[in-house]
Amino acid sequence: MNFFELVIMALRTILGKPMRTLLTMLGVIIGVGSVVTLVSIGQGTAAQIEKQYENLGTNLLVVNLLGNGRATQLDYEDLMELEILPEIESIAPTVTKAGSNVKYERTSESFNVIGTNDRYFTLMKTELAAGRELVPADVEFRNQVAVIGSEAAKTLFGNVDPIGYDINIDGLVFTVVGTLKEKGSNIGGTSPDSSVIVPIETARRAFKLGQIRTTYLEAPEIGQLVTAQNTITQFLTYKFKSSNGFRISNQDELMNARKEASSSLTNQLISVALISLLVGGIGIMNIMLVTVSERTKEIGIRKSIGAQRRHILMQFLMEAAVISGLGGLLGLLLGIGASLSWPLFNPGQPTELSLEIGIYAFLFSVFVGIIFGLYPANKASRLKPIDALRFD
Structure with a gap:
């Protein structure tokens, strides 16, 4: 069974129960969407800060008396x-x-x-x-x-x-x-x-x-x-x-200080968003364990007609990867939409989309799905045909 056959089989299985699949993907969707949106806001803020200071030139000093x-x-x-x-x-x-x-x-x-x-x-x-x-x-x-x-x-x-x-x-x-x-x-x-x-x-x-x-x-x-x-x-x-009694600042110091503060806050928010990705991974693992339990007889039949352990392992692992991948794709689209619409609701806060960060967030979501899908897939592949066929 090649890669594309595994993907098609996984899609047929998970689309058979769309509501359960959507709820399973929710944590991944929110996580990826939040990461993309927060990074775009952070980069937009950094660009705004840089533009403000560039407007004043780089050879300016500011003296404040304390x-x-x-x-x-x-x-x-x-x-x-x-x-x-x-x-x-x-x-x-x-x-x-x-x-x-x-x-x-x-x-x-x-x-x-x-x-x-x-x-x-x-x-x-x-x-x-x-x-x-x-x-x-x-x-x-x-x-x-x-x-x-x-x-x-x-x-x-x-x-x-x-x-x-x-x-x-x-x-x-x-x-x-x-x-x-x-x-x-x-x-x-x-x-x-x-x-x-x-x-x-x-x-x-x-x-x-x-x-x-x-x-x-x-x-x-x-x-x-x-x-x-x-x-x-x-x-x-x-x-x-x-x-x-005084403080002297130059443009680079002021710009770097504000960009560092903005970056620090953005990173903290991204860390919180990544937690929802991990929670989404746990949700995927839970639903895959339920799926393995529901399809125990199917696993027994496939093994009895010649399916090897690696075939079962790859089948369930692919299902977990497809669920997380679809969730990541929907989250990516959600994040792009939120980033583009954010300035409409908050004109003072520009955004700057980062395709690179979006791709990384999507790949991380797939990785999370594979990692959390390993245990259920391994459990399914270890089932003995005779036990699986007798399962009620």
């Missing part, structure tokens, strides 16, 4: 003097006021207000939709002007061009001088789309924001990033008399 008090304060002028160094191209200190009430006429909404300088737009790789960005004179003279993100512009003004109109931010009037194109999330999940950007000195004085907490620095090229990081580390250590 302490409080005058011992860990930075002045705007002190920071900007570092631009004379050859390893530092530009610097954009920032202060942020989250959840500010921004109002235009009768429309009012909460947005983040970011106080910064003209370099910020270049470092964040933003693009103008209309008007202009901040200029050095806005910072120097503390002008009450604002550049607003695409979401803020749409919410406050609808289809009206906001350039030249006044908005009210927490009771203070600012003139809109520019709007930004849609960009998406930046580092830390913040987005220029839902932000109002004003001159840093204006923000510090008007909203009493105090010291600068976050600063973005850019090296001229990726090869000078380490030198720039060492320079700013030495500067801050000397100024604060300690290296504990």
